[in-house]
Amino acid sequence: MPCAMLVFFSFQDKKGYPKVDVCITFLLISVAILLEIFSLLLAISSDWVNHWRIQRPKGSTISSVIIFLSFSWSKRWSNSVAQFSLLRSSIRKRNSIFRYPWLTKLGEVVEKNFRIDYKELKEEIKEVIFHHMKDAVTRMEKPVGMKSVLASLKQEASELLKKSNCDHLKWSLEAMDFDQSIIIWHIATELCHYDDCHSVESEEVTNYMMSMLVSRYLLYLLIVHPSMWATGIGVLRYEDTLFEAQKFFEDELAMLPKKEGSISSVVIEWAQKLYKKEAHDHTRLCNCFEEHESRESRDLCELCYLLLQVRTDLPMRMSGAESTSVLFDACRLARQLKSVDRWNIISQVWARMMMYAACQCKGYEHCESLSRGGELLSHVWLLMAHLGVAELVQTSGAPRVTKLIVK
Numbered sequence: 001m002p003c004a005m006l007v008f009f010s011f012q013d014k015k016g017y018p019k020v021d022v023c024i025t026f027l028l029i030s031v032a033i034l035l036e037i038f039s040l041l042l043a044i045s046s047d048w049v050n051h052w053r054i055q056r057p058k059g060s061t062i063s064s065v066i067i068f069l070s071f072s073w074s075k076r077w078s079n080s081v082a083q084f085s086l087l088r089s090s091i092r093k094r095n096s097i098f099r100y101p102w103l104t105k106l107g108e109v110v111e112k113n114f115r116i117d118y119k120e121l122k123e124e125i126k127e128v129i130f131h132h133m134k135d136a137v138t139r140m141e142k143p144v145g146m147k148s149v150l151a152s153l154k155q156e157a158s159e160l161l162k163k164s165n166c167d168h169l170k171w172s173l174e175a176m177d178f179d180q181s182i183i184i185w186h187i188a189t190e191l192c193h194y195d196d197c198h199s200v201e202s203e204e205v206t207n208y209m210m211s212m213l214v215s216r217y218l219l220y221l222l223i224v225h226p227s228m229w230a231t232g233i234g235v236l237r238y239e240d241t242l243f244e245a246q247k248f249f250e251d252e253l254a255m256l257p258k259k260e261g262s263i264s265s266v267v268i269e270w271a272q273k274l275y276k277k278e279a280h281d282h283t284r285l286c287n288c289f290e291e292h293e294s295r296e297s298r299d300l301c302e303l304c305y306l307l308l309q310v311r312t313d314l315p316m317r318m319s320g321a322e323s324t325s326v327l328f329d330a331c332r333l334a335r336q337l338k339s340v341d342r343w344n345i346i347s348q349v350w351a352r353m354m355m356y357a358a359c360q361c362k363g364y365e366h367c368e369s370l371s372r373g374g375e376l377l378s379h380v381w382l383l384m385a386h387l388g389v390a391e392l393v394q395t396s397g398a399p400r401v402t403k404l405i406v407k
Contacts, residue, residue, distance in 0.1 A: 002032040045070040077374050081213055083117040084220035087190050090245040091299045112224050119213055128210045132351030137387045149359050157352045166340050172333050179234030180326055182218055183241055187330030189215040192342055194304035207347035214350040228361045237324040244325035249303050307331050354380055359390050
C-alpha cells in the first residue's frame with residue numbers, strides 16, 4: 001500500500017501545493033515503506049520461518065534467500081544471569097524518592113525493570129554447578145515421580161549438612177517453605193560475603209563466586225518471575241523482610257548521638273561538601289576503614305555490619321504479629337556459618353536449591369522463558385533430565401484409554 005501511494009503521488013500534478021508539504025508527504029511515505037520492509041525482514045527471521053526452512057531440501061533457492069535476508073539481534077543464550085540483592089534493594093529504597101507511600105508502586109516497577117544487574121556465567125562457575133549437581137544426583141535415591149524428586153532433593157540437602165557435621169544448620173531447610181529457605185540463605189550469603197569478601201582463600205574463590213551468583217539469581221526469579229515457582233507467599237515474605245531491614249537500619253541510625261557544633265563549623269562543612277567530592281565515611285556504626293564510592297555502598301556496609309552483631313541467642317524482634325519477615329533468622333544462620341567451611345557448604349546448598357527450583361517450575365514456564373532469551377534454571381532443568389532425574393513431560397495418573405463408539 002505505501003508503494004502504491006508513492007507511485008500515485010509521483011504522477012500527480014504538484015504545482016498547486018507548497019514544496020514543503022510535498023517533501024513532508026514523500027518523507028512520510030518513504031518512512032512507511034521502510035517500516036514495511038523492516039517488518040518483512042522480522043517475519044523472515046522468525047522461528048516459524050526458520051522451522052519451515054529446515055524442513056525444506058538443503059540448497060534450495062528459497063532457503064538460500066531466507067538465510068541471506070534473515071538476521072538476529074542477539075544470541076539465543078546471552079550467557080548472563082540476572083542478579084537481585086535484598087539488602088542492596090532495602091538501602092536503595094531508603095535513599096530514593098520512592099520511599100514515600102504514594103510512590104511505592106512506581107518504585108516497585110522501577111526496581112524490577114531498571115535495577116536488575118547481570119553477570120556473565122563464567123566457565124569455572126558452570127563447572128562447579130555441574131560438579132555439585134552430579135554429586136547430588138549420585139547421592140540421591142532413585143526417585144519415582146516429580147514429588148519423589150523434590151522430596152529426594154530436600155532429603156539429600158539435609159544429609160549433606162549432616163555429613164558435613166552441620167546438623168545445627170538443618171533448621172534452615174527442614175520444616176520450612178522453599179521460598180522461606182531461599183530468602184534466609186540469600187541474606188546469610190550476603191552477610192558472609194560482607195564478612196570475608198576481602199579474605200576468601202584462593203581455593204574457595206570459585207565456590208564463593210558461584211554462591212553469590214546463584215543466590216542473587218534465585219531471589220531475582222522469586223521476585224520478578226514468581227510464576228516460575230510453586231504457589232506460596234514468597235513475594236509477601238520478601239516485602240516484609242525488606243521492610244524489616246529498612247526499619248532495623250533506621251532504628252540503629254536513630255540511636256546515634258547527633259553531631260553538635262558551632263554555626264561556623266557547620267558552614268565550613270557545608271562549603272567543603274559543596275566544592276569537594278563527598279567522602280562517604282562511616283557514621284561510627286562500622287569498623288570498616290575503606291572509603292566507599294557511593295552512599296549506597298557505605299550504607300550497605302553498615303547494614304551488614306549491624307546485622308552480624310545481632311544477638312541471635314535472644315528472642316527475635318518482630319515488626320508485627322502478622323509479619324513473615326525472616327531477617328533475623330538469616331542473621332542466625334550467618335552467625336552459625338562462621339564455624340564451618342562455609343563457602344563449600346553454601347555453594348553445595350545453593351546448587352541443590354537451584355535443582356529443586358528447576359524441578360518445581362512447570363515445563364510451560366521454562367518454554368515461556370525462552371521468549372526472554374532463556375534462563376539458567378531451564379538449562380539446569382534440561383541437564384537434570386539428561387542425568388535421569390527430572391521429567392521433561394509430567395503426566396499424572398494412569399494412562400487414559402479413549403473408547404470409540406461407531407454408530
